[in-house]
Amino acid sequence: MSNPFIVRKAAVLGAGVMGAQIAAHLVNAGIETLLFELPAESGNPDANVLKAIEKLKKQEPAPLSVIDRANCIEPATYDQHLEKLRDCDLVIEAIAERLELKSELYEKIATYLHDQAVLASNTSGLSINQLAAVIPEALQPRFCGIHFFNPPRYMYLVELIPSAQSDAAVLDALESFLVTSLGKGIIRAKDTPNFIANRIGVFSMLATMHHARQFGLAFDLVDKLTGVLIGRPKSATFRTADLVGLDVLAHVVQTMQNGLAEDPWHIYYIIPDWLQKLVDHGALGQKSGKGVYQKQGKDIHVLNPATDTYEPAQNEVDDEIEALLKQKDPVARFTALHDHSHPQAQFLWAIHRDLFHYCAIHLAAIADNARDLDLAIRWGFGWERGPFEIWQAAGWNTVAGWIEADIAAGKAMAEIPLPAWVQTVGQSTIQGVHTQEGSYAPITESWQPRSQLPVYRRQLFPDRLVGEEIVYGETVFETDALRMWHTGDQVAIVSFKTKKHTIDNLVLQGMQQAITEAEHHFRALVIWQTEPPFSLGANLKKATERPKTEAPPAPPAPPSAFEKFIKQIRGATQSAILQAARSLDVADMLMAGKLAEVEVMIAHFQQVSQHLRYSLIPTVAAVDGLALGGGCEFVMHSDRAVTTMESYIGLVEAGVGLLPAGGGCKEFALRAARNAVDGDPFPYLKHYFQTVAMAQLAKSAEQAKEMYYLKPADVIIMNRLELLYVAKAQALALAEAGYRPPLRPREIVVAGATGIATIKSTLVNMLEGGFISEHDYLIGSKIAHVMCGGDIVAGSRVDEEWLLKLERTAFIELLATEKTQDRIAYTLKTGKPLRN
Template sequence: MLIRKVAVLGAGVMGAQIAAHCANAGLQVILFDLPAPAGPPDTVVEKAIAGLAKLDPAPLASRALAAAITPANYASDLARLGECELVIEAIAEKMAWKLDLYAKVAPHLAPGAVFASNTSGLSIARLAEGLPAALRPRFCGVHFFNPPRYMALVELIPAPDTDPALLDALEGWLTTRLGKRIVRARDTPNFIANRIGVFSVLAVMHHTTRLGLAFDEVDAITGPRIGRPKSATYRTADLVGLDTLAHVVGTMQDGLPDDPWHGHFALPGWLDTLIANGALGQKTQAGIYRKEGRQILVFEPAQLDYRAAAGEVAVEVAEILALRDPAEKLAGLAACAHPQAQLLWSSFRDVFHYCAYHLEHIADNARDVDSAMRWGFGWAQGPFETWQAAGWAEVAAAIREDIAAGRAMSDAPLPDWVFERDGVHAAGGSWSPAAAALQPRPALPVYGRQLQAERLVGEAPPERGETLWECGERGDGVRLWRLPALDAGIGVLSFKSKMHTVGGAVLEGVLEAVARAQRDLDGLVLWQPAPFSVGANLQQVGEACSAGEFARLEQTVARFQQAALALRHAQVPVVAAVEGMALAGGCEFLMHCAHRVLALESYVGLVEAGVGLIPAGGGSKQFALQAHRLAQRAAGGDVFPFIQRSFETIAKATVAKSAHEAVQLGFAAPGDDIVLHAQEVLYVALRRARALAEAGWHPPLPERAVVVAGRNGIATCELMLVNMAEGGFISAHDYKVAKAAATALCGGEVDTNARVSEQWILDVERALFVELLQTEATQQRIAHMLRTGKPLRN
């Protein structure tokens, strides 16, 4: 499927952000909306594009990408739709409005263009009826979740006449080009994720009222403690928008009159009151929660007013939730009389009941339901996974007992297949009631690129590959392995440490793995699932500082530098495959590789300043090399202009918020690969390593004459620091750390424009690093970070 230009109809919240994510993928986008009632006709869209830069989290991976979005309006620009291979409608959820727009745009679509609706729950079949017969095979639902850049799920919903081949091609394109995870949904109201997710919210609300619990109390137990997002239940409602929640509930109420749970498809009176008063959630700064200064208030329906939020978890409930065994945990909740435990058991039970009853009608199989809830609502496990992990037969029996006793939200019986099986996920696939069989994962070619795709509970694990060599205990060291079926000549080097930190065993492992790759392989990929690496093992550093073992620490830093240089100067290409955080030493490792393949959501940075240190694994040296090369091509050959931004980046511990920003900040190179789907990073990196090897790649020679900014550069950086210190923006120790960063970047206390070797700069940064380690303030920062996970500003 070749798509170069996309049109998005509707510049509201979703439309503008879908356009932004298409721009993230390197596509040209035309964003349409109504002409402005006064002034330039494209004002509505221009404001929407400008507003993208103000949103947090940012819809654009780089603000510069906004230039890829062209404003347009329905009055004068419909002919431009003919330029686009894909047109996505994303206007308000009003059937009449959508059908009216379809009549206007259909004549202008290119003959082979795909037309899709981003509706969150309206009938795709009914929408298709508003299109010419010739266009219907190229029409379907493509439901993005908000915010489109960050939420992985896209529900793909066919209309009655949609061409099956088009759906397959579109699924592949959405997966690789936009980085999405696709679930095929049936054309039922609210499809899969919103149907189950909103029912889950309604179930929690029902049991909150029944058990007399407070909203903040419920949020304390329905968030991370049960594998759900921090926003839990009521904060999620505020984030989504209470009016939006009301709309989705209304769709269920109107479109599902025969649903056995229909009586519960209604909002509580207190929520109607909030909506009527304009308290719609986060977008109006007040909803179920409200912030006053630094204090968080929560709505109390009995008083129709707000109070300070507390949200404490009962001790006995916390103990149950801390249990590791899922069966013990769920059984403990069912047996515990505390209202908090009863809310959790009741909510789990009713969601399990609802999903089992409706599975045949809303999804092809149980995997689609669980995947939709993982990817669309951020659940750590889907409902069927949770049920299966807790003991399928035992939980089914408990649900049947509660139904018989009238404790469940509906008296609808569980389907017979529930009692005929011991779970829904197995090595052979996931259960489909319609097919009365297990269905394997989709076999589309695009999924062959996902070499380590996540698996649901009960599914076969991803291929582990062939281990070539490994070192260290289970929680440390590295593993060198390969995937012979794909490429036996390219090895993969993965860290086994927690958060993939770099300690002594990892350093020795990197050196040995590079040596083995040079001897036995054609190339090497440095990869591990997110995070890539959060840097040096700070625990080991802190313990060595406490013991006064600074000579040993200097040896470790020297070994770190040696490992980084081994990656840079290996006789086979080393490709870093990055997803998630790549911080401090992890960032330095990827900077030294021959090439980088980065997931769009890669967060890269040299953050050592946060603990009172500077980069000493070659990060400062790499920035100095970049400045040297850029200056050689610039008029006058002055190095410092190219050092200044690097200095600010290191001194402020700036972290790139996307792969695009990583390139802009100099952590990655313009020629590196940016991959939208994180689970394709390893595949692309293996292919890239093979291509480099086939092209006769050879390592760069060590630089022996790097022009550095020297004393004048250090002095110029110090002027900036003096102003910040006098203004009270930085502490005395911040000043000391930032000056050390400037000294390393500028090549040390040498003459301006002096020529030094790479090793000289490495020696400078290592000496400064160890000097900072010996200061009390840095030791305090390290201890505070280890204790709290937050930087100390001392």
Template structure:
């Protein structure tokens, strides 16, 4: 296959319109890739009815597979009887039917004659042998065939495993990896053709070890989930809820693959599901999809299975306080020492789970993965762990943990008696360093991929042991770090918790703007970690609030507003590189930047009403200004109502695409699918603006507002909502204040005002609301619980 620097997927096909197939097609559509979704011909009526139903269902699912519902137009429904010729137009064909080798091989024989000579053909299998599948293809197709394993749901899960067959062409694999990385925004791991590949092999073993140790130490399932979820930096669904979400039958299938395919594995006796799980499957309690599994909802109550009695009991028990305190220890070495030393069954359980996984990954690294980095990234991206298993071990002190493991293996405390490989105890301090990650198969360090696509990742997923500091620090205070890599772009990154915006961040952003205007061509706001910003730091204003110094609070709000305005009217272009949450003040900073470069998974909104306030950093002003621009001299109110609703309903866009539809991002803003490419693209956009002779937009001398009559119309709608019981009395009060501000205050409809006029209105209203008892209750509830109060 000829090398192609410009490999381009014009159209793709997905074979199989089940859950995975349809959602893979959806994510191709999210990326603007036209696709054909195939399934069996319907027995009656439209023969493409199965695929059509699957496409319609994509618009109803939550979480949404489509970034916006209109993307479904890019998916063409098809069936194997009428539309095989459509395959000839496709550069990529992904097979995603059920995990039956015989069914897959039969389909391959049917589609082979219709595939182009250069078409990439890939199987989305979660564990079947890629080489055995390749054998079913004509010799001419084998070089273009490989495994491609998306994780569910494909839009949201970062990981895609590429599994080469022995016959797979190297350039084809590189082209596919580049497409998956940039176009679809995925984190790609090249896996060996071993049962369940990398992530499922280790992730499912971790779940099996957790189940076995829960039984050994007598830990309730709900307590296990409390211990093994967010407290360990893992998915909120933890262990047993994850099994319910995945489907107990699916989980059992993956386990069976390991049992059938790995007869000589030291852990083979544990590749089985317990009797209680088998019974659930036999009775049809398969988890979330059947509304009952390990957990089930009875009325408003959630119940959990007691495996001993086989009955459901009330759930909600939490971890012991002493164990929770151990898990709060910041230093990993101290934390693991405390876990191992504790006599509490829950602590012993946790240490046993870690020990079994550490032993497993050490013994199997050589045969299941190319290097330790692939293991850690696969588990992080595929199972939602914030830190991979090798990283965890290294952070906790490699040799200390290795010694403990050896002791436990010798004492028969681990699930297997398999000895640790010699390389574990060769004096190393870990498996990751800035030079590369350890490969047990080659006994060497392997650097990251040199594929050109990865040159776009200026800040790739960092691993414990790597030097991940970016650039040279130019300025730093308690709130921000401003830094540069010598390319004429100054980058400012926040240092606050959740990247909230307080006085130190405001000071830091202004200092960065001063530096950028004097010495650089552009400024980019980019965070080293998600979220972009959870909004204003409410705690920062607490001293002034507690002392009743509302004049000081108003002054700080004014400084926030003027900082936002500086982002727009700076003499150098300002680009906001946004991913994750961009709420409240974070949304306002984004709206004021000259351009936003947003990751697809950006959730942006003005949510201040949740704490009894209104947007005070220019958000209300932006609503009025953007509505006037959208109206283009026509009736303003219909356009303003949409912006008002965003604020009054605290609407948060569920993708960057939806943010454009809501007017929170501009049509000209750029959407990037791979969050690790965000900084690169933001810098390129900023430099391009500078090269084009950037000048800040001219300040409008006046734009029309809806005035008191517009506010009265909106309030009329609010009265109906209040009387219908849709909003509370206080919601009505808050929304009325918002309406008055976005409509420009007590002026005639069509009055021309400038930006400062609205900023003054929103600032005064913000400080007034801050003094309201019910707003204060909302603020305190948010600070204490992290949840909004609707009083």
């Protein structure tokens, strides 16, 4: 391209399910977007597209990062608004998968596109070269396929498919835009039916259906066998078909049947009778309320194809097979699967064998290298490992020998032998297709390195494949809980090692050490996890564990003794807390000891939060995925947060009967004071209170800004693999600007007793109306007490330590209640909240 490819404005042609959601993702990324549809037959010509935009606001999962983004989509019709295409740099066609309709549309719009505009078809399987043939010659270099996966906001994969005339520079520019601006993982696919991901993924589903019938396994049992137990999504096979839409699946299968007549597996490209019956009767899966599965009341029923009836889902994986699948060593796991006589084991070996066989035969025709095939399946279907990765980890040569033996014995789905390159890579040092230098490309018979496009320099640590080793920089220090490291520059990085990156005393100790170390030897500090989530917050599991005693505990001490303990520990030192605990009787002492430990941990947590806030160097939280509770408090106390759009951030402690005590309540009280209207912080505080008391979770980074978990200056990016690069850049920018820590506020105006009373009056009404329980009322009252600065005169001025002390006290008082302990225990056991 003669000029840099900058997308100032985009257009999507077609307001169906995919077209509307692609438009939604474009406006999520801050790109002005036109959405075209046929005019309504009567009334407002824009009615059809307006209906599609309105539907975006109600869909789950939400296509829009925040609801208001729907207003940024400009409706348009082909009859009235084609002139508006002249301002568009990118036009994505997403109408029905019919060649004649697409051809007709291209002819209509071609003259309205400016001479640098890119036209792309969001086809899932039609030939890009056939589509290109009907486009004016001058436009053909700027035309390609661009296959988004559903739902476009959440699915990482986009397949980019060139035609024979596509300009290489156009493809490179478009790929760079898709990676950074839309946050996608790009795979260059060849122009073959269904491209890479759907070709392999749908074959895998067809092979699974074939072997399910062969081994006589029920649909629900197959889903249990082919889901998380083998590193695939919980939706597994048949539930995935329901989610995608059985009509969509049937269409993809039909495309393979029509376009792959010479394929050795062509006989299996058929729509099963039971599936065709469901489609014919409108049972299309989740979107119609019934498909392979149907919810009847609270129970899930599954189709029995033998009787065409729905029966309760009740089949279970054999205990021995489940134990076998949980073996960590993939070589041992596959050996056991191959050798075991149980039908469930033989089924699992068969679906892997035929998938490996299929991928080996078709790799050269559909992809440039094995990496592209594996990443397409990981990113498009949500597998933990791609087919070749699984094969390589299980022992390339051994598995290849088993496949060849089954082909010779007539057990495989196709008779064609494995290609010669399988033996070639088996003779390599790595014995597989993925190495540190690159992944095997059968056409060139070489190991092909990753793309060298400049955009990928922003991905400091790309998704690792089996056979690749990633070294996360040079270690500064490491403990059992975290590691501090760097990549050779002046930015220190801290990564947690705890499960789900929860925060315990060891993490807090490590954080204190890391901040101090960074202040002495680095210019900035970034908190970044090598994989999501950012942090699920404080680890309170030990706080609710009852200590075991050989003898029955002594009778409980009188309530007054326990209450006295609670009062004694308010703001006390660690030694004073422990001394107070010793004064109680045995039963209360057990719980008091736990509370004492938690009190010390909370005080430590607050110290770390404050150290983050007032560090002598800039601190940056690099957030991807969940940042809950204490994780959110670390984000709120960092100088800057850099978050991916798909970051889910919130102070959710109220959901387990607690309140934020790592500085979260203090922080909202401080922000309310800074925004006080005529000296009154309450207009802001009541909003912050609702956010905390209702344990509201932001379901996008944009929503986190609306809820004030994120600050206006915090940065939102689209691509998770660019997170560390941008976070380091932000940290260094703060340092280069002559960073100084913020001044500590000496006086924070609070809402006091008047604010507490106002909030409590609302809580009383909710309690009397049956909207909240008595314990919810208690929790809300404690939160109000802390955020309003305690029972003091409205307009009083306090400091941060005053608010932090209120946090600690209220947290321990709630933790001491039986109902909060029950809530925590229930959530830890089930992952769900308890309303008591």
